[in-house]
Amino acid sequence: MIFVTGDCHGNYGRFDLPWFPAQEEMDRQDYVIVCGDFGYWDQSREQEYVLKQLERKNFTILFVSGNHENFDLLADLPVQEWNGGKVQFVRENVIHLMRGQMFTLQGRKFFTFGGARSHDIQDGILEADDPELPQKVIKLNRAGALYRIRHLSWWEEEMPSLAEYQEGEQTLQKNQWTCDYIISHCAPSSAQAALSDGEFKTDELTEYFEKIKASCQYRTWYFGHYHEDMWIDEKHRALYAEILQIL
Numbered sequence: 001m002i003f004v005t006g007d008c009h010g011n012y013g014r015f016d017l018p019w020f021p022a023q024e025e026m027d028r029q030d031y032v033i034v035c036g037d038f039g040y041w042d043q044s045r046e047q048e049y050v051l052k053q054l055e056r057k058n059f060t061i062l063f064v065s066g067n068h069e070n071f072d073l074l075a076d077l078p079v080q081e082w083n084g085g086k087v088q089f090v091r092e093n094v095i096h097l098m099r100g101q102m103f104t105l106q107g108r109k110f111f112t113f114g115g116a117r118s119h120d121i122q123d124g125i126l127e128a129d130d131p132e133l134p135q136k137v138i139k140l141n142r143a144g145a146l147y148r149i150r151h152l153s154w155w156e157e158e159m160p161s162l163a164e165y166q167e168g169e170q171t172l173q174k175n176q177w178t179c180d181y182i183i184s185h186c187a188p189s190s191a192q193a194a195l196s197d198g199e200f201k202t203d204e205l206t207e208y209f210e211k212i213k214a215s216c217q218y219r220t221w222y223f224g225h226y227h228e229d230m231w232i233d234e235k236h237r238a239l240y241a242e243i244l245q246i247l
Helices: 021-025 045-055 071-075 133-142 162-172 189-196 204-216
Strands: 002-005 031-034 061-062 080-082 085-091 094-097 100-106 107-115 180-184 222-223 228-233 236-239
Touching: 002 100, 002 133, 045 085, 045 094, 094 162, 100 162, 162 204, 189 204, 189 228
Parallel strands: 002 031, 031 061, 061 094, 107 180, 180 222, 222 236
Antiparallel strands: 080 085, 085 094, 100 107, 228 236
16 A cells, blocks of 8 residues: 655654554555655654654655755765665655655656745744854744744755756656656646645746656656645645545
8 A cells, every 4th residue: 555645744643543544454565655844853852752653653654855854864864775766764664765766666656856945934044053043033033033044944955956856857767757656845836826826936846847747747746845635636636634545
């Protein structure tokens, strides 16, 4: 079995048995794919505790990166080959699917490409080593501002590098621009516009996805990021809290 779901943000209650009873019939060769913002944030006791809880699950959790991951921690993990593409193991059954990869799972091909531009940083990115950081944080919090702190709550790696964009195109070319499913965090520009009525601005990643949408043959594209559970059309599905079985 293969399921897909949306942003967890470090809260994995949806994987508890009462909410996800299908897991009783699953094993480590069955997968739940998280479409970004999985919640790999720090090395705190709380993080270690929840990862241990996930490690006890009898199924495997796969995730692409969102715009709210700790990319410094991800960079420290070894890169390995797994089922046709590059991955990083957070735990034995918690696996990061890297950008621009093609994986074969249960006889189906999955193209993965995480990342998204944050929409909650319009009031600035603060520097963690700024001696005036405490005062600035107090002032911004009082004003209800939307800001992030570099290497604490925001990483520029939320957006792909040129090498990652190129690797994605090369992977699709090797596969004749054909796959069964695409898993990402944000959506192609046209799907994003339909979902948000134009509220979210396009960027280089959504436009990159728009080109893939026009060139690639696929069954369904699943993405998170927008905190909605809805079909945009027959081929594009936004996910948030729902766990949707696809195989």
